[in-house]
Amino acid sequence: MDARLEAIRDTVLARNPGEGEFHQTVTEVFDSLGPVHDRHPEFLEGAVLERLCEPERQIIFRVPWTDDAGGFQINRGFRVEFNSALGPYKGGLRFHPSVNLGIIKFLGFEQIFKNALTGMPIGGGKGGSDFDPRGRSDAEIMRFCQSFMTELYRHIGEYTDVPAGDIGVGGREIGYLFGQYKRITNRYESGVLTGKGISWGGSLVRPEATGYGTVIFTEEMLKTRGQSFEGQRVVVSGSGNVAINAIAKAQALGATVVACSDSSGYIVDEAGIDVDLLRQIKEIERGRLKDYEARRSAVSYVEGGSVWDIDATVALPCATQNELDGDAAARLVRNGLLAVGEGANMPSTRDAVAVFQQAGILFGPGKAANAGGVATSALEMQQNASRDSWSFAHTEERLTEIMVGIHERCSATADEYGDPGNYVLGANISGFVKVADAMLAQGLI
Ligand code: NDP
Numbered sequence: 050m051d052a053r054l055e056a057i058r059d060t061v062l063a064r065n066p067g068e069g070e071f072h073q074t075v076t077e078v079f080d081s082l083g084p085v086h087d088r089h090p091e092f093l094e095g096a097v098l099e100r101l102c103e104p105e106r107q108i109i110f111r112v113p114w115t116d117d118a119g120g121f122q123i124n125r126g127f128r129v130e131f132n133s134a135l136g137p138y139k140g141g142l143r144f145h146p147s148v149n150l151g152i153i154k155f156l157g158f159e160q161i162f163k164n165a166l167t168g169m170p171i172g173g174g175k176g177g178s179d180f181d182p183r184g185r186s187d188a189e190i191m192r193f194c195q196s197f198m199t200e201l202y203r204h205i206g207e208y209t210d211v212p213a214g215d216i217g218v219g220g221r222e223i224g225y226l227f228g229q230y231k232r233i234t235n236r237y238e239s240g241v242l243t244g245k246g247i248s249w250g251g252s253l254v255r256p257e258a259t260g261y262g263t264v265i266f267t268e269e270m271l272k273t274r275g276q277s278f279e280g281q282r283v284v285v286s287g288s289g290n291v292a293i294n295a296i297a298k299a300q301a302l303g304a305t306v307v308a309c310s311d312s313s314g315y316i317v318d319e320a321g322i323d324v325d326l327l328r329q330i331k332e333i334e335r336g337r338l339k340d341y342e343a344r345r346s347a348v349s350y351v352e353g354g355s356v357w358d359i360d361a362t363v364a365l366p367c368a369t370q371n372e373l374d375g376d377a378a379a380r381l382v383r384n385g386l387l388a389v390g391e392g393a394n395m396p397s398t399r400d401a402v403a404v405f406q407q408a409g410i411l412f413g414p415g416k417a418a419n420a421g422g423v424a425t426s427a428l429e430m431q432q433n434a435s436r437d438s439w440s441f442a443h444t445e446e447r448l449t450e451i452m453v454g455i456h457e458r459c460s461a462t463a464d465e466y467g468d469p470g471n472y473v474l475g476a477n478i479s480g481f482v483k484v485a486d487a488m489l490a491q492g493l494i
């Protein structure tokens with residue numbers, strides 16, 4: 050790392066002890082930015098990096114609610130409003146027992162650059178709770194969401210901060226959150242949340258957008274080597290919103306997705322995953338992946354273990370951070386891997402990224418490859434602002450244009466900075482320069 054940046058990075062790490070995931074993303078981004086500071090001394094003079102690493106606002110609050118047995122439950126809620134240089138804070142809410150401030154800050158920091166890359170007018174933020182939705186009834190989820198919004202509502206708004214979904218937060222939760230916001234404020238403010246239902250202000254394609262976008266970005270990478278998804282053998286991790294839609298799109302483009310996972314285990318279906326069955330089990334029944342095995346022939350379910358033990362030519366990690374380590378990466382590379390498209394945020398460890406890059410594997414980092422979700426959220430905001438709703442075909446076309454544009458921008462920036470094909474460098478520099486210019490233009494705030 051450039052020595053000037055390393056000193057700033059060390060201060061950031063020391064000021065934010067114990068936030069491992071935040072340290073990891075700051076280090077990764079700083080690693081890319083040395084050459085930018087040679088060309089743009091004004092960024093150092095303007096303390097852009099020091100400002101960028103300090104969230105504009107961090108909100109931590111108590112979320113009390115009652116479970117179905119009448120017991121009192123207390124969770125912790127977070128919203129980190131990281132950077133508003135390009136627009137209102139924008140980013141998802143994650144409900145998962147592992148959530149803590151360091152995880153929300155890593156996600157919020159990534160979101161700043163991702164949102165800049167989309168070309169849409171959105172700043173970066175993230176939030177969530179250590180609430181565990183697993184095994185909770187609909188009524189419990191609703192009471193939790195209502196309590197969460199009873200605090201959050203005062204901090205958000207269509208021009209201020211616009212949350213959406215992430216792990217553990219999908220259409221159901223956004224519905225309960227929106228209902229409570231409307232009730233407290235007495236305003237039908239569609240643009241305050243994205244990922245809404247289609248009949249009440251949501252956008253077509255938003256549910257599919259992250260997974261579809263990841264595949265579109267990966268297809269663009271494959272094209273640079275004269276390849277496509279046609280005939281590829283694909284392994285996907287996770288079986289949630291991003292994973293399911295990535296599987297659907299990869300198979301629509303002619304690939305065979307042979308495996309996917311949840312946090313308990315993984316399935317191998319050599320004939321190609323039956324997406325309708327997967328949706329039925331995971332989205333409608335809210336069941337476990339294990340249930341898939343009994344309902345389709347020639348499928349094996351492996352309890353525990355790693356889905357990365359299955360050979361693939363294309364790997365799409367779509368579950369969570371640091372789920373693919375250096376050993377898994379090396380094994381995939383030895384067995385014929387061509388490309389990795391990150392549907393999740395920071396799913397590959399630093400070691401894994403190094404292995405992929407040294408082996409010349411096409412590697413699309415999350416902040417570029419999974420930006421289709423938030424980009425389509427911005428399209429939802431556009432539709433809300435104009436009180437319009439677009440067709441599926443039109444919205445998908447916009448998503449495709451955006452993903453192709455992000456690929457081009459990352460690729461052109463990597464070329465410009467002398468490291469062709471390095472999408473990590475391209476994404477970090479391209480996102481950073483846009484935000485840094487806007488921050489300087491807006492003065493010391
Ligand atoms: P979902 O909650 O719909 O699905 C998450 C999936 O990942 C589930 O299969 C879950 O398994 C698995 N998973 C979650 N945590 C872990 C863990 N600690 N270990 C192993 N498996 C785990 O979330 P999404 O699909 O929305 O999100 C997946 C990833 O994509 C996240 O990194 C998210 O930040 C990122 N992302 C999401 C976007 C969106 O629009 N939703 C946009 C851009 C990125 P189980 O059911 O067993 O918990």
Ligand code: 2IT
Pocket residue numbers: 139140141142160163211212213214215243394419420422423424426
């Ligand atoms: O990580 C992400 O980009 C998301 N969870 C989606 C955020 C959004 O505002 O749609």
